[in-house]
Each structure stands twice: as C-alpha cells, then as structure tokens.
Amino acid sequence: MTSILLVDDHDDIRDVVTRHLQKHGFTVATATNGVEAVLAVAQSAPSLILMDINMPELDGIEATMQIRSTDPEVRIPVIALTAYALPDDEARAMAAGCDAFHPKPIDFDRLREQIRTLIS
Template sequence: MARILVIEDNPTNMKLVSLVLDKAGHQVLTADDAVTGLQVINREQPDLVLMDVQLPGMDGLTATRQLRAAPGTRDLRIVALTAFAMPEDAARIRAAGCDAYLTKPVRYRELIDTIDSLLKPA
C-alpha cells in the first residue's frame, strides 16, 4: 500500500488516524509539526500527506504552499485535516494547494475513500 505521512499536533488524533491507516494496510509516518513534517517528506518521500491546518509554529497551509513551490514535491498528494468547515475555509485550503480536505472529527470511511481516490492510478 502507500506510505502516508500524518502531520498532526494532537496526540489522540495522531493515534486514531495512524491506527486506521495501519489497519487499511498503509505504512504510516508521523510528525507533530510542519517543520518536522517537511524534513520527513524530503527524507522519506511519502505518497501522500495528511496535513493538520492548525499546527504550532508554521501552519499546515504555509507548509503546503512551500511543498507546491518546490519541484520535487509539487505533485505530492496533500489532504488537509481541519476543524474549520465554513465555505471560506474550504476556498482557503484549496487555494493553498491541498488536493482535498477533511473536517475533524475525521470520519474514517471518508478518510480511506479520499486516500484511495487520490492514490488510484490515472
């Protein structure tokens, strides 16, 4: 299956998402802030990133814009995880370059379906 990086600062959310991904057969990488996440991306080259929007220090949308600007990561699949569910939040998330977004609390079937749709061969 896929190598998926979860960038999430809430330990409970991290554990739950990681367990779901592991059970679905994915290899899970983790980071609890965006700076560490960017380092993991450069070192491990995951297939997809689940990016919390609100992170300590650099937020997830700033990190996404950096990934989109770099040739080696511009095509990396990125799914935002957010507590924000207003239409303007969705527009802001898409404008930053996220391929999709899921609102918290994450519905795990929706998480797996989103990942599967983004990783299926073209």
C-alpha cells in the same frame, strides 16, 4: 505499499488515525507540525500527506505551500484535515495546494475513499 505522512499537533489524533490507517494496510509516518512535515517530505516523499491546518510553528497552509514550491514536478496529494470546516477554510486550503479537504471529526470511511481516489 502506500505510505502516508500524517501531520497533526495532537498526540491522540495521531494515535487514532495511525492505528486506523495501519489496520487498513497503510504505512504511516507522523509529524507534529509543519516544519517537521516539510523536512520529512524532503527526506522521503510519501505517497500522500494528511495535513492538519491549525498547528504551531508552521501551520498546514504554509507547510503545504512550501512542499509545493520545492519541486513543482513532484505532486504528492495532500488532504487538509481540520476542525475549521467553513467554506472559507476549504477555499484557503485548496488555494495553498491541497487536493482534498476533510473536516474533523474524521469520517474514516470517507477518508479512506479520498485516499484511494488520490493515490490511484
């Protein structure tokens, strides 16, 4: 079963996305900020990470860079989720090591397609 780490500082977004992904057969763990995300990945590597970009304590860009730097041999796909959907924001996310970019509000059909593509 595909395990997804969903990282977002908003309770309502975590709840909606978690329910949707579970309904489609994914196992979902959550983190509320980048610090929790880095720790969660170190403890149990998920199949894929959905990473909000704008969060307190440690943002998604820095968290992705830290995850990428811990073990270059392990490449967990990361999809950046953000309300900031300008071209510069996407370029920043990709430069940090994200594999895909998904603007909010979330298009769940497109998100599931991105997940399937990255984990296949």
